[in-house]
Amino acid sequence: xxxxxxxxxxxxxxxxxxxxxxxxxxxxxxxxxxxxxxxxxxxxxxxxxxxxxxxxxxxxxxxxxxxxxxxxxxxxxxxxxxxxxxxxxxxxxxxxxxxxxxxxxxxxxxxxxxxxxxxxxxxxxxxxxxxxxxxxxxxxxxxxxxxxxxxxxxxxxxxxxxxxxxxxxxxxxxxxxxxxxxxxxxxxxxxxxxxxxxxxxxxx
Numbered sequence: 001x002x003x004x005x006x007x008x009x010x011x012x013x014x015x016x017x018x019x020x021x022x023x024x025x026x027x028x029x030x031x032x033x034x035x036x037x038x039x040x041x042x043x044x045x046x047x048x049x050x051x052x053x054x055x056x057x058x059x060x061x062x063x064x065x066x067x068x069x070x071x072x073x074x075x076x077x078x079x080x081x082x083x084x085x086x087x088x089x090x091x092x093x094x095x096x097x098x099x100x101x102x103x104x105x106x107x108x109x110x111x112x113x114x115x116x117x118x119x120x121x122x123x124x125x126x127x128x129x130x131x132x133x134x135x136x137x138x139x140x141x142x143x144x145x146x147x148x149x150x151x152x153x154x155x156x157x158x159x160x161x162x163x164x165x166x167x168x169x170x171x172x173x174x175x176x177x178x179x180x181x182x183x184x185x186x187x188x189x190x191x192x193x194x195x196x197x198x199x200x201x202x203x204x
Contacts, residue, residue, distance in 0.1 A: 003080040006072025010038040015087040022089040034075045036068035066161035066171035084147040089195040091127035101189035108151035111143045112192035127193040134190025143186040145172030158182045
């Protein structure tokens, strides 16, 4: 398959709902989504059980982001793995535009552009206009772990995320260091947009 999507969650069910609802609104196929739950104690698991997901993994312990991301990536292996937070909203054609930009630029890792903070504006309207204006704008050598599209060749070249729960969120930094060491180029593209509520997953 061309792509699969994964995110980890630990409680914060209201943000997971907002994220998945935005996917449904914009036609993102939920059968491409693997959600990895790190020992939630709220209604997260009941909610995930109610959805036609590509897969759900319920960890007995909070194994941290690195382990969860690896579990999601390996559960549904694709040419492109989209690894993301659950505290985001997606926009129309977000994955298609992300992968298209990566292929146009001959990149193996790419991130969408972000607006961060409270949702005090019309994100759908904003993202529609921003995509038109900035579809050919790319910030080369940049990336962020709120959302990453990673080509399958990267796992073979540099490996997966460090599966150490006590890293407490530094898994992305270590992964980016390996990308740099392997001279794997990255970018953030203005052709794809997310709204990020801001560090909800990490705080939880």
